[in-house]
Amino acid sequence: MIDLYTWTTPNGRKVSIMLEELGEPYEVHPVDLSHGDQHSPEFLAIAPSGRIPAIRDRDSGMTLMESGVILQWLAETRGRFLPAGRERWKALEWCYWQVGQLGPFLGQAHQVLKYNRGRTAESEQKCREQVARVYATLDARLRGRSYIAGAGTGEYSIADILTWPWVSRFEWHQADLADYPAVRDWYLRIADRPAVQAGYRQPHYVNDVPLP
Ligand SMILES: N[C@@H](CCC(=O)N[C@@H](CS)C(=O)NCC(=O)O)C(=O)O
Numbered sequence: 001m002i003d004l005y006t007w008t009t010p011n012g013r014k015v016s017i018m019l020e021e022l023g024e025p026y027e028v029h030p031v032d033l034s035h036g037d038q039h040s041p042e043f044l045a046i047a048p049s050g051r052i053p054a055i056r057d058r059d060s061g062m063t064l065m066e067s068g069v070i071l072q073w074l075a076e077t078r079g080r081f082l083p084a085g086r087e088r089w090k091a092l093e094w095c096y097w098q099v100g101q102l103g104p105f106l107g108q109a110h111q112v113l114k115y116n117r118g119r120t121a122e123s124e125q126k127c128r129e130q131v132a133r134v135y136a137t138l139d140a141r142l143r144g145r146s147y148i149a150g151a152g153t154g155e156y157s158i159a160d161i162l163t164w165p166w167v168s169r170f171e172w173h174q175a176d177l178a179d180y181p182a183v184r185d186w187y188l189r190i191a192d193r194p195a196v197q198a199g200y201r202q203p204h205y206v207n208d209v210p211l212p
Helices: 010-022 041-046 067-078 086-115 121-142 158-167 181-191 194-200
Strands: 002-006 026-030 054-057 063-065
Touching: 002 010, 010 026, 010 067, 010 086, 010 158, 010 194, 041 054, 041 063, 063 067, 067 086, 067 158, 086 121, 086 158, 121 181, 158 181, 181 194
Parallel strands: 002 026
Antiparallel strands: 002 054, 054 063
16 A cells, blocks of 8 residues: 655646556545645654655655656556666656656746736746756657657656656647647647546646647
């Protein structure tokens, strides 16, 4: 049994989607970021950075923070959603790209373009350029492929599960998916999965999966 500490954000939904995909039993512990729950001593004992998501594996007692390693650990211990051999490294390459580039750049865009809109034209322009750049990278990768990683046209993996919840906030970072047809097709393909819809609703329902 996995204890999942999470909130209604892209990083949180990565883990609930993965657990749903695995059919893994898990208990959700909401960490209300708007009330500062992430700073409580109880949560900091599990996630020293004070950021969701985090998990605790009841069987081993191990705790993990950071969505990338949580998904990699689940994939490797359950033997699912991570290709083998050389393709494993290519999948991890895209996982690291998500955690190191796509996530932080889109997160910054949410701060500037949604929460502080109209304050600094220069920052807004910079954010739009960064959004366009990560989307162009993803679109180029997905052209002729169904999924981000895997041989041939690809196989559904943790690279998709890490990336998709951020793209689901396309309205927040003002990306028009019509400009990125390969991303749009991939986004809709994954949005159709029952496990993705179930994981998206954790720790509680906010809205249906946004559709372009
Ligand atoms: N690199 C971390 C980022 C985690 C993160 O930024 N979590 C945000 C929500 S999406 C958070 O907990 N923010 C609360 C805070 O910064 O106080 C991961 O991938 O897990």
